[in-house]
Amino acid sequence: MAEENKSKSTNNKQIVFKDYVVGYPKETDMELRSSEPSIMVPPEEGGLLLKNLYLSCDPYMRGRMSKPIPNASYVNSFVPGSVITGYGVSQVIDSRHPDFQVGDLVWGFTGWELFTLLPTPLGLTKIKYTNDHNIPLSYYTGILGMPGLTAYVGFHEICSPKKGETVYVSAASGAVGQLVGQFAKLMGCYVVGSAGTKEKVELLKNKFGFDDAFNYKEEQDLTAALKRFFPQGIDIYFENVGGRMLDAVLLNMNVHGRIAVCGLISQYNLTEHDGVHNLFCMITKRIRMQGFVEPDHKHMYPQFLELVVQYIREGKIVYMEDTAEGLEEAPSALIGLFSGRNVGKQVVCIRHDE
Amino acid sequence: MAEENKSKSTNNKQIVFKDYVVGYPKETDMELRSSEPSIMVPPEEGGLLLKNLYLSCDPYMRGRMSKPIPNASYVNSFVPGSVITGYGVSQVIDSRHPDFQVGDLVWGFTGWELFTLLPTPLGLTKIKYTNDHNIPLSYYTGILGMPGLTAYVGFHEICSPKKGETVYVSAASGAVGQLVGQFAKLMGCYVVGSAGTKEKVELLKNKFGFDDAFNYKEEQDLTAALKRFFPQGIDIYFENVGGRMLDAVLLNMNVHGRIAVCGLISQYNLTEHDGVHNLFCMITKRIRMQGFVEPDHKHMYPQFLELVVQYIREGKIVYMEDTAEGLEEAPSALIGLFSGRNVGKQVVCIRHDE
Ligand SMILES: NC(=O)c1ccc[n+]([C@@H]2O[C@H](COP(=O)([O-])OP(=O)(O)OC[C@H]3O[C@@H](n4cnc5c(N)ncnc54)[C@H](OP(=O)(O)O)[C@@H]3O)[C@@H](O)[C@H]2O)c1
Numbered sequence: 001m002a003e004e005n006k007s008k009s010t011n012n013k014q015i016v017f018k019d020y021v022v023g024y025p026k027e028t029d030m031e032l033r034s035s036e037p038s039i040m041v042p043p044e045e046g047g048l049l050l051k052n053l054y055l056s057c058d059p060y061m062r063g064r065m066s067k068p069i070p071n072a073s074y075v076n077s078f079v080p081g082s083v084i085t086g087y088g089v090s091q092v093i094d095s096r097h098p099d100f101q102v103g104d105l106v107w108g109f110t111g112w113e114l115f116t117l118l119p120t121p122l123g124l125t126k127i128k129y130t131n132d133h134n135i136p137l138s139y140y141t142g143i144l145g146m147p148g149l150t151a152y153v154g155f156h157e158i159c160s161p162k163k164g165e166t167v168y169v170s171a172a173s174g175a176v177g178q179l180v181g182q183f184a185k186l187m188g189c190y191v192v193g194s195a196g197t198k199e200k201v202e203l204l205k206n207k208f209g210f211d212d213a214f215n216y217k218e219e220q221d222l223t224a225a226l227k228r229f230f231p232q233g234i235d236i237y238f239e240n241v242g243g244r245m246l247d248a249v250l251l252n253m254n255v256h257g258r259i260a261v262c263g264l265i266s267q268y269n270l271t272e273h274d275g276v277h278n279l280f281c282m283i284t285k286r287i288r289m290q291g292f293v294e295p296d297h298k299h300m301y302p303q304f305l306e307l308v309v310q311y312i313r314e315g316k317i318v319y320m321e322d323t324a325e326g327l328e329e330a331p332s333a334l335i336g337l338f339s340g341r342n343v344g345k346q347v348v349c350i351r352h353d354e
Numbered sequence: 355m356a357e358e359n360k361s362k363s364t365n366n367k368q369i370v371f372k373d374y375v376v377g378y379p380k381e382t383d384m385e386l387r388s389s390e391p392s393i394m395v396p397p398e399e400g401g402l403l404l405k406n407l408y409l410s411c412d413p414y415m416r417g418r419m420s421k422p423i424p425n426a427s428y429v430n431s432f433v434p435g436s437v438i439t440g441y442g443v444s445q446v447i448d449s450r451h452p453d454f455q456v457g458d459l460v461w462g463f464t465g466w467e468l469f470t471l472l473p474t475p476l477g478l479t480k481i482k483y484t485n486d487h488n489i490p491l492s493y494y495t496g497i498l499g500m501p502g503l504t505a506y507v508g509f510h511e512i513c514s515p516k517k518g519e520t521v522y523v524s525a526a527s528g529a530v531g532q533l534v535g536q537f538a539k540l541m542g543c544y545v546v547g548s549a550g551t552k553e554k555v556e557l558l559k560n561k562f563g564f565d566d567a568f569n570y571k572e573e574q575d576l577t578a579a580l581k582r583f584f585p586q587g588i589d590i591y592f593e594n595v596g597g598r599m600l601d602a603v604l605l606n607m608n609v610h611g612r613i614a615v616c617g618l619i620s621q622y623n624l625t626e627h628d629g630v631h632n633l634f635c636m637i638t639k640r641i642r643m644q645g646f647v648e649p650d651h652k653h654m655y656p657q658f659l660e661l662v663v664q665y666i667r668e669g670k671i672v673y674m675e676d677t678a679e680g681l682e683e684a685p686s687a688l689i690g691l692f693s694g695r696n697v698g699k700q701v702v703c704i705r706h707d708e
């Protein structure tokens with residue numbers, strides 16, 4: 001689909017956000033819109049015109065679909081009637097900015113559309129390793145992009161891991177989780193992950209090298225399940241889901257354990273968040289629980305990139321993507337995150353030709 | 355009362371724990387028992403006989419009244435039918451331990467009774483500064499004992515405070531809270547405390563030097579109250595109470611704020627703990643929340659003692675106690691903690707003559 005659009009016209013196509021969402025998002029909360037070819041006007045001074053190649057579907061985008069609540073989030077809500085924005089991989093096709101040349105490949109914030117006119121290339125990173133280096137460009141939505149840095153700093157900076165410690169990762173087969181598990185294994189930890197299907201559990205054990213894994217949907221009693229997988233207790237919990245999972249984990253943590261609060265995806269579609277009841281364990285077990293966001297750690301990107309590209313080349317880390325083909329598929333790919341439809345990092349491929 | 359007992363006979367009197375408690379503890383969960391004078395037998399090799407002077411009423415003792423749950427706490431439950439144990443100040447009246455002489459004043463774990471036979475003086479600390487140095491012995495149940503070290507390490511080690519930061523303390527007029535506020539003021543922070551009566555609020559402002567204070571029982575909306583007292587947000591929260599207070603605090607925390615989880619007294623008498631709903635703020639505000647217990651930091655006691663004794667002498671810190679007279683009063687003093695009857699550190703004076 002994307003192929004045809006590109007070759008036959010310069011019309012833009014966009015995924016537009018319709019209106020604020022309450023509860024679970026639906027495909028119909030977004031719509032495809034074709035605009036005039038006027039998009040091909042050159043950018044203003046300091047701006048860029050991008051041709052988008054890959055778009056990233058990320059759970060935090062659900063927060064941007066809610067009506068804005070002052071001080072409640074660190075990202076702005078989408079504007080009803082406007083194009084959805086998010087991370088993506090793009091090529092510069094026109095530039096009036098001295099740092100960017102036509103042909104440059106970049107990753108960062110772009111629009112859910114075929115072409116994006118950026119008034120200023122804020123937070124855009126030039127891509128150093130490309131197909132020429134055997135690095136798929138789509139990786140900059142995942143392992144070499146925002147989720148990759150999230151996994152890296154979340155594990156290494158927030159969890160204070162030590163060799164031999166036990167690590168539990170929830171939503172473990174996803175964009176972030178599969179990497180946390182692999183970083184933890186490289187560090188010499190004992191790692192167990194949970195995910196929502198049998199297929200994902202197999203991947204965790206057989207592809208990503210987790211020591212063990214389980215399907216949380218098949219466990220009546222999460223506290224007992226964790227006790228089974230961690231008879232000696234959990235030293236580190238990488239929190240991706242929240243709610244009752246966190247309560248079960250708190251009961252299974254070891255003294256001086258650490259919890260990195262990366263995400264609470266089980267809560268994002270609830271109008272009132274579940275209560276967490278076992279915080280008294282924070283005291284009895286002297287737990288450190290710490291929230292973090294990837295943008296705070298952006299300065300670590302260069303060292304992270306070199307390290308992880310090296311790991312990829314040496315086959316020390318693998319990465320799994322789930323690719324939806326065509327801009328039209330983006331809305332369903334995005335909402336699929338909240339039912340666990342994605343197996344690995346959810347990417348939308350807009351064009352195959354780069 | 356205590357006076358008479360001591361001088362007229364060597365009978366022991368004890369407060370005995372009757373049976374495990376569910377919900378709020380009552381005076382009748384404990385009872386006074388007189389034992390044979392046989393207590394005056396000399397200690398075995400390595401042991402001590404203590405004459406108890408002051409007993410400490412501490413909120414954690416509620417946990418010891420519950421039926422034991424494996425791995426749920428770091429302290430053991432009381433044994434039904436046995437004497438209650440806790441922190442206290444005592445004098446050695448017989449010793450078969452080389453480190454202790456008759457006449458020594460000590461603080462640490464003892465029994466809720468007139469005389470205590472200790473098989474081994476585990477965790478007992480010899481008192482260095484006494485009435486001769488203008489330091490009341492009762493202070494070793496509070497400012498110079500376990501609550502004092504709790505306040506000191508909880509604030510300085512767990513909260514990572516910086517001059518100029520905003521600090522909120524709950525249960526602020528109590529044994530721990532009044533000190534946290536004063537340590538924070540000495541560090542140059544802006545400090546607000548909450549407590550449950552008008553009298554306590556006045557003390558916070560006029561005696562302990564808090565910048566501001568409020569009665570949480572008079573606030574319909576704790577989130578709005580905290581917004582009023584911290585228009586610029588809270589950098590540090592010293593958590594003594596938990597439950598809905600924590601939820602309100604989370605909404606008012608600043609980015610990179612820290613929460614020291616010292617206690618959750620509002621939850622100790624509930625059969626199911628309240629749910630905390632606003633943990634998503636941990637991520638958006640990159641909060642670090644950390645539980646701690648005083649015994650982990652015992653090695654800091656000597657430096658803490660010198661510093662705080664100096665502060666007391668220079669009048670830089672004041673301390674308020676609420677003293678119940680006589681062993682018989684201990685049960686009601688203890689349960690009073692959970693209705694906020696105590697104004698300052700709750701002590702039980704057993705004897706006045708030391
Ligand atoms: N702090 C940061 O800077 C930062 C950055 C990136 C991501 N995050 C967070 O990290 C987490 C993972 O993100 P990701 O990009 O790696 O997403 P992902 O794991 O690739 O996709 C989301 C996955 O979450 C699981 N899930 C959905 N609803 C769930 C529920 N109710 N209970 C349990 N699991 C559920 C599903 O897998 P199952 O089949 O296993 O249920 C789904 O596949 C999210 O919470 C996200 O918000 C935070």
Ligand SMILES: NC(=O)c1ccc[n+]([C@@H]2O[C@H](COP(=O)([O-])OP(=O)(O)OC[C@H]3O[C@@H](n4cnc5c(N)ncnc54)[C@H](OP(=O)(O)O)[C@@H]3O)[C@@H](O)[C@H]2O)c1
Nearest residue numbers: 413504528529530549550594616617618619620647648694
């Ligand atoms: N982690 C550690 O090592 C450690 C060591 C010592 C103490 N602690 C904890 O620190 C906290 C304070 O201890 P403390 O010895 O200083 O006790 P305290 O404050 O002297 O006495 C307890 C006070 O808590 C308040 N309170 C009681 N029930 C409450 C409720 N439902 N909601 C709000 N406030 C309530 C009452 O004051 P109001 O009139 O203000 O309601 C009461 O006076 C406790 O949670 C305790 O468990 C922890």
